Amino acid sequence: MTDEQTRLGELREEIDQLDQKIMELISARAKCAQEVASVKMTSNSGQDVFFYRPEREAQVLRRIKEQNPGPLSGEEMARLFREIMSACLALEKPMHIAFLGPIGTFTQAAALKHFGHSVVSVPLPAIDAVFREVESGAAHYGVVPVENSTEGMINHTLDMFMSSPLKICGEVQLRIHHHLLVSPANKDQEITRIYSHQQSFAQCRQWLDTHRYGIERVTVSSNAEAARRAAEEPGTAAIAGDMAAELYGLEIVANSIEDRPDNTTRFLIIGREEVPASGHDKSSILVSMRNKPGALYQLLEPFHRHGLSLTRIETRPSPSGTWAYVFYIDFEGHVEDEQVRKVLADVEDEAVELKRLGSYPIGVL
Ligand SMILES: O=C(O)C(=O)C[C@]1(C(=O)O)C=C[C@@H](O)C=C1
Structure with a gap:
């Protein structure tokens, strides 16, 4: 055995021991969360118990970011804890999160970024349907887009608040990267039509005018729907993000084609209760x-x-x-x-x- 092989073996053994400790600590944390749940149930005698606590989650994630010793970045460490808390919350109560669908949209990516992956995410066809689902109690919370740094406000969301009794419980921002995508089966065909959502076309207008001038642009209800069509129709492409590309098995022809590199969308979390100060x-x-x-x-x-x-x-x-x-x-x-x-x-x-x-x-x- 070479010196390198011996050293590698030692380091892997150390990692195994650390993993064991991490697992024990995460399990102890999960047990604590279960106890928190029973305390909440007792104190509210089972009525309207709010297991998800946005203000507490924000405090936990902020502390992790501030006290993170490295070498992982604060963002990376907070993302890991985001998932740990998500799993702990699911032990207390699995959260149903309605979002502007279909699956594979940026809104779903925002919902998972905010709540972690241990939630049940429920795709709905329109912004008002997301509001209704939360208002009726069928979903615990909803996620809707509210503004984009390139294209401005999403008026439909703003207008919903005029009549809805729902409260804003949180916000999440997502960097939006759009790609030009094709099905691997149609890769060598000439593209005669591009599908996308109207907002995404607007965010990639200059790139399209420069690189795909004259190709028909067809607006559909979501990026995920655009990706679905591109996967099925020969001679077509879609503009959509990574999640939709993965979901429909599309290949990236041109990467990050949004006109502004800082293209960001802000999403709101809507729920039925007010959130205490964080x-x-x-x-x-x-x-x-x-x-x-x-x-x-x-x-x-x-x-x-x-x-x-x-x-x-x-x-x-x-x-x-x-x-x-x-x-x-x-x-x-x-x-x-x-x-x-x-x-x-x-x-x-x-x-x-x-x-x-x-x-x-x-x-x-
Ligand atoms: O502190 C609470 O109220 C908890 O339920 C625990 C916990 C956590 O895992 O830290 C889990 C879910 C809540 O959304 C906030 C925090």
Whole structure:
């Protein structure tokens, strides 16, 4: 045996012993989570027990990132713990997560990034169907896209909040990489048609105009549907992400063709209950103002006066009347914070209506 072989054997033995310890520790952690579940059941006498605690999960993941000694990166370590917590939560109660489907969409990737892989993910055909599934209690939580860094807001999601009683419980951001994909069976055929979702075409417009000018672009309901069609129809390609490519066995012809390298989509987690403060939170509100001069100033002035950072303000037409508007606002802070309470009280004095959509941990992963 060479010196290298002897050393390799020793290191592998060390890894085996460490794995054993890690396994014992994860099992001890899982037992703790089971006990947490029975404490929650006793304290709520089985009524409306909220096993999933977004604020606690955010605190755990933040601490892991901060205290991670390396050499793994903080993100990598947090991802590992994300999966451990996901498995522990599934022991307490398997979570049913509705998302904008079909399977293989970026929304599913976002749901798994946020909740880990130990959830039951339920694909639904439209954003309003995701809201309905959570409202009815058929799913515990839902995941919907809300904005893209290249294409802006997803208005359908914003508008749903006007009528829905659901609360925002969290957010998750996903870097979106689009690829041009073909079926290996049709690889040598000339491509005469490209399928994709309208948002993805918009995010890859320049690349398509430069590299695939003149090829027919057909909009379908999702990237996953585009991939499904490309897998079946000779002479076609799809623009979609890794999950859809893998699901339908497609090959990448051109990699990461999005026009902006930082192309990111933000998704919201929607649920039926309010989330306590985690220490690093964001809040969302909908406000409709009287249609008079200075209305926007009056709306924003309290945020400035109390030093609260706005992270997003968006205007949507009000469903109640022509040329009336509703403002969708995201800002840093939690409704339990003194400053936030003061700002909301001031805004409420001036507004026709103020709807609190929820306070939730700023995305950690
Ligand atoms: O602390 C809790 O309330 C738990 O249920 C434990 C735990 C965990 O594994 O750390 C599991 C699920 C919750 O979403 C948050 C944390």
